[in-house]
Amino acid sequence: MDGSNVTTSLAQPMQVNGLSKSYGPVKVIEKLDMHVDPGDFVCIVGPSGAGKTTLLRCLSGLMPATSGEVRVGGKVLTEPLAEIGVVFQDYRGSLMPWMRTLDNVAFPLQGRGVPKAEREERARKCLADVGLENAAHQYPWELSGGMQQRVAIARALAYDAHILLMDEPFGSLDAQTKMGLEDLVLDLRRRLKISVIVVTHDIDEAVYLADRVVVLSGKPSTIVDTVDVDLGPERDQIRTKSDPKFFEYRNRVMDHIMR
Numbered sequence: 001m002d003g004s005n006v007t008t009s010l011a012q013p014m015q016v017n018g019l020s021k022s023y024g025p026v027k028v029i030e031k032l033d034m035h036v037d038p039g040d041f042v043c044i045v046g047p048s049g050a051g052k053t054t055l056l057r058c059l060s061g062l063m064p065a066t067s068g069e070v071r072v073g074g075k076v077l078t079e080p081l082a083e084i085g086v087v088f089q090d091y092r093g094s095l096m097p098w099m100r101t102l103d104n105v106a107f108p109l110q111g112r113g114v115p116k117a118e119r120e121e122r123a124r125k126c127l128a129d130v131g132l133e134n135a136a137h138q139y140p141w142e143l144s145g146g147m148q149q150r151v152a153i154a155r156a157l158a159y160d161a162h163i164l165l166m167d168e169p170f171g172s173l174d175a176q177t178k179m180g181l182e183d184l185v186l187d188l189r190r191r192l193k194i195s196v197i198v199v200t201h202d203i204d205e206a207v208y209l210a211d212r213v214v215v216l217s218g219k220p221s222t223i224v225d226t227v228d229v230d231l232g233p234e235r236d237q238i239r240t241k242s243d244p245k246f247f248e249y250r251n252r253v254m255d256h257i258m259r
């Protein structure tokens with residue numbers, strides 16, 4: 001956990017108790033317990049098919065667990081909440097091409113009855129938060145992939161979300177853009193005092209970003225390890241990734257996944 005911000009985080013704690021999920025007769029996740037404290041940055045890793053996306057969907061309220069529960073601020077999650085923003089890997093499919101950037105970000109607010117002037121004001125603030133204040137009137141197809149993913153992040157945060165869930169958010173971006181967005185999300189966590197949960201295939205990315213890496217494995221999947229990452233609150237793409245502790249954490253996670 002990043003001691004510099006958590007005490008003032010507005011996010012509610014998230015608690016997962018004995019969560020299991022089956023698709024028909026196939027049990028994918030079994031009796032999973034985890035918690036995310038306000039301001040935490042948690043990464044979830046595991047081999048392909050381990051149920052990472054399934055878990056994230058359950059955490060978002062988009063899909064019910066088969067048994068067990070997710071609690072947000074002590075209340076059982078039964079539907080998507082404004083408190084929880086979700087970003088998917090496929091930014092091309094998630095933005096509406098006929099809407100300008102500002103309208104894409106403001107769109108979810110319309111469904112929640114926020115008046116037009118306030119919608120625009122909030123959307124502008126969120127675009128500024130992700131460094132896109134000058135792209136408000138462009139269409140998604142006029143933006144680079146990294147910029148489109150920034151818009152998707154702004155939209156996820158637009159309705160006062162304090163918990164940001166991301167499913168392979170940087171998977172389809174080039175290496176340099178990906179690093180820029182990793183640092184942007186670290187910065188957003190610090191500035192906006194949000195909790196962030198990221199599902200990723202990329203173990204280096206998980207260790208670089210997280211206060212805690214949760215490793216899923218097995219059939220059905222359980223948590224086989226939880227790695228507390230003690231690399232300090234400030235991360236740097238070169239320095240942090242050269243720290244001997246970074247290699248220790250990476251190898252420990254890799255050991256579980258390659259088994």
Ligand SMILES: Nc1ncnc2c1ncn2[C@@H]1O[C@H](COP(=O)(O)OP(=O)(O)OP(=O)(O)O)[C@@H](O)[C@H]1O
Nearest residue numbers: 023024028046047048049050051052053054055201
């Ligand atoms: N809607 C669904 N109906 C039936 N089975 C599903 C459904 N969604 C996922 N599965 C199955 O559940 C298992 C876990 O899938 P999930 O996508 O959660 O894993 P993952 O760890 O995110 O995988 P990857 O890393 O490859 O994206 C897989 O065997 C998948 O085929």
